[in-house]
Amino acid sequence: MNRPKDILFATLRHEQTERAPWVPFAGVHAGKLIGANAREMLTQEDTLVKALLAVNRLYNPDGQPVVFDLQLEAEILGCELLWADFNPPSIKSHPLESTMTVPCYCTLPTQEDGRIPMVLSAMRRMKAEVGETTALYGLVCGPFTLASHLRGNDIFMDMYDDEDYVKELLAYCAECGKRMSSYYIEAGMDVVAIVDPLVSQISVNHFTQFLHEPFTGLFSHIRENGAFSSFFVCGDATRNIEPMCKTAPDSISVDENVDIVAAKTITDRYNIAIGGNIPLTSVMLHGTQQDNMKYVVDMQDCVCANRNFIVSPGCDMPYAVPVENTIGAAQAVLQREDMRKMIENYISATFDIEVELPDYTNLQRPLVEVFTLDSATCAACTYMMAAADIAKAHFGDAIDLFEYKFTEKVNIARCIKMGVKNLPSIYINGALKFSSIIPSREELQAAIEAFLE
Amino acid sequence: MLSLARNLPGVKMTDFFLVTGFLGAGKTTLLKAIFPLFHGRKTRLIVNEFGKVGLDGALLRESGTEIAEIVNGSIFCVCRLDQFERALEDSIADRPDAIIVETSGLSDPGAIRSILAEYELAGLLRYRGAICLVDAPRFLKIVETARACKKQLAVADLVLLNKCDLVSEEACALVERRINGLCIAPVLRTTFGMMTRDQLDQLSPLDHAAEIGHRPDLTLQKETIEISSDCSSSQVRRMLALLAEDTYRIKGFLELSDGRFVADCVGTDIRVTRYAGQIEHANQLTLLAGNGIPLRHAIRQLLQEFSDSVVWKKGYSDD
Numbered sequence: 001m002n003r004p005k006d007i008l009f010a011t012l013r014h015e016q017t018e019r020a021p022w023v024p025f026a027g028v029h030a031g032k033l034i035g036a037n038a039r040e041m042l043t044q045e046d047t048l049v050k051a052l053l054a055v056n057r058l059y060n061p062d063g064q065p066v067v068f069d070l071q072l073e074a075e076i077l078g079c080e081l082l083w084a085d086f087n088p089p090s091i092k093s094h095p096l097e098s099t100m101t102v103p104c105y106c107t108l109p110t111q112e113d114g115r116i117p118m119v120l121s122a123m124r125r126m127k128a129e130v131g132e133t134t135a136l137y138g139l140v141c142g143p144f145t146l147a148s149h150l151r152g153n154d155i156f157m158d159m160y161d162d163e164d165y166v167k168e169l170l171a172y173c174a175e176c177g178k179r180m181s182s183y184y185i186e187a188g189m190d191v192v193a194i195v196d197p198l199v200s201q202i203s204v205n206h207f208t209q210f211l212h213e214p215f216t217g218l219f220s221h222i223r224e225n226g227a228f229s230s231f232f233v234c235g236d237a238t239r240n241i242e243p244m245c246k247t248a249p250d251s252i253s254v255d256e257n258v259d260i261v262a263a264k265t266i267t268d269r270y271n272i273a274i275g276g277n278i279p280l281t282s283v284m285l286h287g288t289q290q291d292n293m294k295y296v297v298d299m300q301d302c303v304c305a306n307r308n309f310i311v312s313p314g315c316d317m318p319y320a321v322p323v324e325n326t327i328g329a330a331q332a333v334l335q336r337e338d339m340r341k342m343i344e345n346y347i348s349a350t351f352d353i354e355v356e357l358p359d360y361t362n363l364q365r366p367l368v369e370v371f372t373l374d375s376a377t378c379a380a381c382t383y384m385m386a387a388a389d390i391a392k393a394h395f396g397d398a399i400d401l402f403e404y405k406f407t408e409k410v411n412i413a414r415c416i417k418m419g420v421k422n423l424p425s426i427y428i429n430g431a432l433k434f435s436s437i438i439p440s441r442e443e444l445q446a447a448i449e450a451f452l453e
Numbered sequence: 454m455l456s457l458a459r460n461l462p463g464v465k466m467t468d469f470f471l472v473t474g475f476l477g478a479g480k481t482t483l484l485k486a487i488f489p490l491f492h493g494r495k496t497r498l499i500v501n502e503f504g505k506v507g508l509d510g511a512l513l514r515e516s517g518t519e520i521a522e523i524v525n526g527s528i529f530c531v532c533r534l535d536q537f538e539r540a541l542e543d544s545i546a547d548r549p550d551a552i553i554v555e556t557s558g559l560s561d562p563g564a565i566r567s568i569l570a571e572y573e574l575a576g577l578l579r580y581r582g583a584i585c586l587v588d589a590p591r592f593l594k595i596v597e598t599a600r601a602c603k604k605q606l607a608v609a610d611l612v613l614l615n616k617c618d619l620v621s622e623e624a625c626a627l628v629e630r631r632i633n634g635l636c637i638a639p640v641l642r643t644t645f646g647m648m649t650r651d652q653l654d655q656l657s658p659l660d661h662a663a664e665i666g667h668r669p670d671l672t673l674q675k676e677t678i679e680i681s682s683d684c685s686s687s688q689v690r691r692m693l694a695l696l697a698e699d700t701y702r703i704k705g706f707l708e709l710s711d712g713r714f715v716a717d718c719v720g721t722d723i724r725v726t727r728y729a730g731q732i733e734h735a736n737q738l739t740l741l742a743g744n745g746i747p748l749r750h751a752i753r754q755l756l757q758e759f760s761d762s763v764v765w766k767k768g769y770s771d772d
Contacts, residue, residue: 078668098745099672107669150671165749168767 027068138184142196255314
């Protein structure tokens, strides 16, 4: 097992390894390493390849993704994108927002559509450059997130109002995932990750009813085509870890909202590898290098890291993560014992910031506070914030609405002071009302109206 | 695909005309009107399924026209491009003077130039342009919901503003202004799809490079329902009345308790007429709708009312 990628492959085959494999999810962050912005990274092949090679050189990964953009398929299918310099693009319009239909399968992306030719070419070049030593991940937008991109927030009501429609739309989106998987495997990807952040926003019953079949089919398709598979989710997916295991991926990846020790006891039962969950903002973005080393060392100590475990960030790394923080995390995997000694007496003071909370008992009008990782970048947060925006449009000046993004240091301190445990979540007048489940229009309006009476 | 070019060196150039227009705009009427302009010329016509319904067989024979049909999909919907290419090759092999293609009302003709380009390069075809029919009374309503309508205008080389006798001069001018905002083609006002020999001869392709988008239209809706053969034609009319408001078009052949019929409805214009020809896929009605139209809801209501007589045939594929 001399090559770095063999450690990852052994983990995905559920074998014992000498250490955990290390897979930094450097999406747009890779651009930072060469001074390119997010749009350049995601649209220019040479820029993309140059940035990915910098990731490979600086962070010594056992595996790395080629492109982390959950909007790639949606763009081809007619969603308008809003581009940003330091984030992946977000979805601006939903083509099926006012039309409940399942598109003709002839509209599904081909290898010639949109940015796919650029991505496939970059994949082939990366395979030639580093494929001998590093495992490469092809990331595909999961069926539920893609369905939400196409249909918008109404998909959450459709699950109650027209179950058949949701199943048919998800079948279309799963077929899209199968085709994308095939393109990526053909271009040399060793692992195909189905990335579906919105899975964390639905109940176990809905997962079983709507998502079990499309995901099982996807992972079976990837396996039949000779690649390893992974199921990426972000947000508080705790309740759905077991249903996710039942769809039989080779691995699952979770973010900081999930207690990875508890989650691993479940994934171990199914003999599935689990990856995660270095906190993206509180540790990677705003922490020190020692914070990163300590977190990664402690995490490996808490789980059985030498089997069925992959060290990685919780999700796509923020653009501005300091390079030294990721290097610190890498070292804590590659030279775990040395790093343990280095940080054994370290105590973090990163979030010792004074924050003043509103006087919730004397508000003039209901105060809706949405705590997100960042509604511009995290799909679950986007749809949670969209639900709040719809409520604000309905109630107008009768309520106040604020978003607190976890990407800002002061908001992390606010979360700590308020005891916010999961993102995204909605608080009304200081009380937690919705945590990791996106409310329907009616549910959120009813919750707010209770404070108006 | 270009085996023809190799097999038929020095083959004469065939003029290629495209006829587009949203459902009910009058494409079939236009075809009838322009056949006499091709008198004495060997002409091939490629139409969408059901497009030939309403075409007068005698008229076709008289003008020396043969007809090819694309079934189970729209001409230029990506699904059936293979069928279109086959029909086109067959037509070219016949060495006609002209080929006329009538697209389905919901089709996006944007893909046509890339298909034709190879035949043009091989010296087999000369693309003469796209004639887009516009229904003057319904246009302003349709253009707001049907993306196909805008796409057809975007690639038009001549717009025939049809049925002008049914609207006021003021309304006609309003429609013309809206069309001018959506395309670069000249607009001719007409009735019954009439155009002159000169107008046809002057048709030539414009440069549409800036106007053609490549995003698929996900909002096109196509559903199929199956009607029991125990039903009568009057029952079917009642069913269609429930659906028509929420469709662009309903079509299909019916073998019913009181005889053989063809249903061909455009919007709320419901037509169920007796049919003497052979029938395939009997009693399957295809329903077409577009952006913002609650077709699924309408079908559910139909099923509630006629639960014993109607089956919703679901299933999506690119077959």
